[in-house]
């Protein structure tokens with residue numbers, strides 16, 4: 257059997273590795289238009305903000321690793337077309353050489369692209385996106401310029417908030433804009449988003465919410481400012497971070513697509529063509545909170561989808577467990593994590609939900625105060641069935657492991673009542689006898 261993988265970042269890598277490490281006799285060919293693979297974008301803000309010394313550790317594999325496993329890999333090779341009837345992939349190398357690769361099974365792992373605001377002035381120098389390693393390098397270089405003092409970030413989602421912190425850590429005056437009234441509204445309810453909003457302003461970031469960018473302003477071909485619905489701001493560097501869209505251009509009229517254009521896949525990550533799988537950010541996922549198909553762009557999902565697709569290609573039927581969109585962020589040491597739906601997201605998805613909130617300390621009062629942080633938790637559950645559909649947590653304490661339990665609860669469709677009497681251990685070094693998870697669940701109406 258011959259498998260061709262198009263796109264060798266997290267999803268393509270995990271599919272290829274699963275096949276190559278299976279011991280089965282499979283010929284694997286990997287094609288990617290980029291010059292590198294396996295870049296962990298999650299680290300961009302860390303090295304741009306100088307919280308880690310270098311970017312080198314953000315790559316976890318390379319082309320030689322795949323060649324050593326017996327795969328054929330061509331980087332700087334862009335797939336231009338796919339003949340799904342005859343099962344042939346057409347690609348072109350950087351030097352213009354044309355390649356043809358036939359396949360028995362094809363894995364599309366072409367990922368996502370940042371959404372580009374269609375604004376006047378979008379050809380000016382000094383405008384940036386943050387997706388590829390190379391784009392991180394450009395932002396890093398732009399911030400290092402002597403005359404780069406003011407940075408405007410459009411979009412206060414995960415990328416925007418993280419890069420705003422990084423630019424502030426580099427001593428820049430940072431202005432952060434979002435169409436919504438708060439930061440991180442794709443992940444949290446207002447009560448939690450406000451914690452991040454305050455954290456950002458407490459750390460010197462100027463937040464501008466409910467404000468839409470209207471034009472990039474410039475002089476002599478270089479950006480000098482940003483015009484929004486509420487005013488004009490000076491800017492030496494502008495970073496766009498208003499979300500991703502799936503990069504799923506192949507198979508128009510042949511492969512079924514989701515509402516946002518992503519490849520529509522089943523629980524095995526197979527597309528509407530039996531020989532073609534699609535994994536990672538270019539494909540859909542199954543949401544256990546919505547009990548429906550969804551689109552969520554995360555590296556964690558990408559890796560799991562690659563494993564599932566490859567296992568099926570190898571002949572073992574395996575269905576993905578579905579996703580909750582579990583996520584986390586840590587900005588100036590303030591940690592927010594969430595899984596499943598916020599109340600707002602649940603209602604947008606047509607669910608009738610209730611929620612139970614609690615604010616407590618992590619440890620008993622007799623523990624030293626400098627080790628004992630406040631924790632805020634919200635559990636969101638469906639009114640009628642009482643199944644848990646979401647959870648949000650915020651603290652200075654690293655409570656992140658707690659959210660995985662809520663992720664499992666959503667996956668397994670557990671009710672909030674099941675959680676109330678769950679055996680949760682107690683040790684003063686870690687938590688309280690009446691810990692906040694138990695108490696929040698007991699208090700659920």
Ligand SMILES: Cc1cc2nc3c(=O)[nH]c(=O)nc-3n(C[C@H](O)[C@H](O)[C@H](O)COP(=O)(O)OP(=O)(O)OC[C@H]3O[C@@H](n4cnc5c(N)ncnc54)[C@H](O)[C@@H]3O)c2cc1C
Pocket residue numbers: 262263264265266267268287288289290296297298299300301333334335336365366367368369386387388415503535536537538553554555556557558
């Ligand atoms: C700054 C930043 C921070 C992030 N932080 C996190 C985080 O903390 N946690 C998390 O879970 N997720 C995070 N993400 C999201 C995560 O990076 C993506 O979900 C993940 O990269 C998706 O992996 P993928 O392999 O599906 O797609 P991609 O990473 O988009 O890779 C797709 C690959 O396909 C190649 N390709 C595309 N078209 C072609 C073609 N025609 N021919 C050949 N090759 C092609 C591309 O060159 C690319 O290498 C972050 C993203 C960014 C940008």
Ligand SMILES: NC(=O)C1=CN([C@@H]2O[C@H](COP(=O)(O)OP(=O)(O)OC[C@H]3O[C@@H](n4cnc5c(N)ncnc54)[C@H](O)[C@@H]3O)[C@@H](O)[C@H]2O)C=CC1
Pocket residue numbers: 298373410411412413414415416418433434435436439440441442467468469497498499500552553554583584585
């Ligand atoms: N910690 C993590 O897990 C991280 C995950 N990622 C993932 O990468 C993907 C892309 O991240 P982001 O680009 O930050 O997307 P995002 O969805 O997190 O945030 C986009 C933000 O842009 C705002 N927005 C949209 N259109 C706008 C407009 N015209 N003007 C102003 N604001 C506008 C939205 O309200 C939203 O707050 C997401 O799927 C995200 O989850 C990215 C970074 C870190």
